Amino acid sequence: MTDKIRIATTSLAGCFGCHMSFLDIDERLLELIEHVEFDRSPLTDIEHCGSCDIGLIEGGVCNSENVHVLREFREHCKILVAVGACAINGGLPAMRNFVPLEECLNESYMTGIGIENPQIPNDPELPLLLDKVRPIHEIVKIDYFLPGCPPSADVFWKFLTDLLAGQEPSLTYELLRYD
Amino acid sequence: MTQTFMLDGLAIPFEDGQTIMEAAIAAGHYIPHLCYHPDFTPYGSCKLCNVNVNGKICAACTFPAMAGQTVISESEEQNRDRQRITQMLFVEGNHFCPSCEKSGNCQLQGVAYHLKMTDDHFNHQFPHREIDASHPDILIDFNRCIFCALCVRASQEEDGKAVFAISGRGINKRLIINSDSGQLKDSELTVNDRATHICPTGAILIKHTAYQVPIGDRQFDHHSISEVSMDQDSSAP
Numbered sequence A: 001m002t003d004k005i006r007i008a009t010t011s012l013a014g015c016f017g018c019h020m021s022f023l024d025i026d027e028r029l030l031e032l033i034e035h036v037e038f039d040r041s042p043l044t045d046i047e048h049c050g051s052c053d054i055g056l057i058e059g060g061v062c063n064s065e066n067v068h069v070l071r072e073f074r075e076h077c078k079i080l081v082a083v084g085a086c087a088i089n090g091g092l093p094a095m096r097n098f099v100p101l102e103e104c105l106n107e108s109y110m111t112g113i114g115i116e117n118p119q120i121p122n123d124p125e126l127p128l129l130l131d132k133v134r135p136i137h138e139i140v141k142i143d144y145f146l147p148g149c150p151p152s153a154d155v156f157w158k159f160l161t162d163l164l165a166g167q168e169p170s171l172t173y174e175l176l177r178y179d
Numbered sequence B: 001m002t003q004t005f006m007l008d009g010l011a012i013p014f015e016d017g018q019t020i021m022e023a024a025i026a027a028g029h030y031i032p033h034l035c036y037h038p039d040f041t042p043y044g045s046c047k048l049c050n051v052n053v054n055g056k057i058c059a060a061c062t063f064p065a066m067a068g069q070t071v072i073s074e075s076e077e078q079n080r081d082r083q084r085i086t087q088m089l090f091v092e093g094n095h096f097c098p099s100c101e102k103s104g105n106c107q108l109q110g111v112a113y114h115l116k117m118t119d120d121h122f123n124h125q126f127p128h129r130e131i132d133a134s135h136p137d138i139l140i141d142f143n144r145c146i147f148c149a150l151c152v153r154a155s156q157e158e159d160g161k162a163v164f165a166i167s168g169r170g171i172n173k174r175l176i177i178n179s180d181s182g183q184l185k186d187s188e189l190t191v192n193d194r195a196t197h198i199c200p201t202g203a204i205l206i207k208h209t210a211y212q213v214p215i216g217d218r219q220f221d222h223h224s225i226s227e228v229s230m231d232q233d234s235s236a237p
Helices: A017-022 A028-035 A064-076 A085-089 A092-098 A101-111 A153-164 B020-026 B078-092 B106-114 B150-158 B223-234
Strands: A006-013 A037-038 A053-059 A062-064 A078-081 A129-132 A144-146 B003-007 B010-014 B051-052 B054-057 B070-072 B136-139 B164-167 B175-176 B204-206
Touching: A006 A017, A006 A064, A017 A053, A017 A153, A028 A153, A053 A064, A053 A085, A062 A064, A064 A078, A078 A085, A085 B106, A092 A129, A101 A129, A144 A153, A153 B223, B003 B020, B003 B106, B010 B020, B020 B223, B051 B078, B078 B106, B106 B223, B150 B164
Parallel strands: A006 A037, A006 A053, A053 A078, A078 A144, B003 B070
Antiparallel strands: A062 A129, B003 B010, B051 B054, B051 B070, B136 B204, B164 B175
16 A cells, blocks of 8 residues: 555536546646545546545536435545536536426427437436436535636646645636636 | 725725725725626625724725724625625526626626635525527526616616616515516617626626637636726726
């Protein structure tokens, strides 16, 4: 075992854009992996979160599985971070909050243009949708928030290097963006 | 002899009849605000300009400057309150910056950046509000209205039309349009009205003008609202 900082990441009701932006730190990744190693993350394919120092959550909560994953992260991560607009306020997926869920499902699977063999999916393997998409701070305690759609690579870098240096993370005016 | 009051430890001169906000702006000091505009009658609704005056919290845009006042604006306490107020404004409407064409030029967003707001703190209400796209030149997205009543005042005081009013109370409060149908297309509003251009958020938008300024060149991309607002407010008549 090393004494590296362990980071877990996941995308709930997100588009993976925040993860792509994280990877945009480019060659700084090499410097980062000197100090950190990744636990559960789309980058590692580890399925369940072990004990971690930092958990990065992209996306809001739109279904039952999102809730379970979010709670697993909260249980295992010392510091839990809401990454991006969707994690912070529901973002684009939350725009379905103004349409009743039944109407959303009907439009998508029953009456929408070009649908063949219309049926609403009901396989027990599928997580149930929540009636509204929720930001993650409404479900569990969140320690830090990185706004942006997505947060820029520099935001990830500034935040993680601040934490690794043992100082309170802070974003400059230019790095704090909601779009 | 010039009369003065103390603002954050600095002597601020004022003339009789000036509010704390007017005197502060004239002396080059920014106090965060959204519903205040130097061209229109103060309204005192957004409470972002709340300051501590001799131990009492007052809206700087409506409270008269008086000799001997000790006013505290830039304290941790005041700015924490302002951040909470801004967060309430965000959660009681539907403010999705990435999909709003006002992003980068929005004063609600600008104030939130200024206050270093990174989250919305409260539970989101996700209220159901409509869009009025009936007018050929102007669109209203009620999701983004913060009830600052600047359009109400601009229409009455400058355009002489009274196109807008605020109706209802509390969570039922909403912006209404003065026309038989209640729709914008049947109102007297035109694209050249001051009321069309005064909205601090993306609630009132002029059609066919979206996204013309690239990211990086927008109002608040590099300059805090404290700088932008001082330039604009102090150049007003």
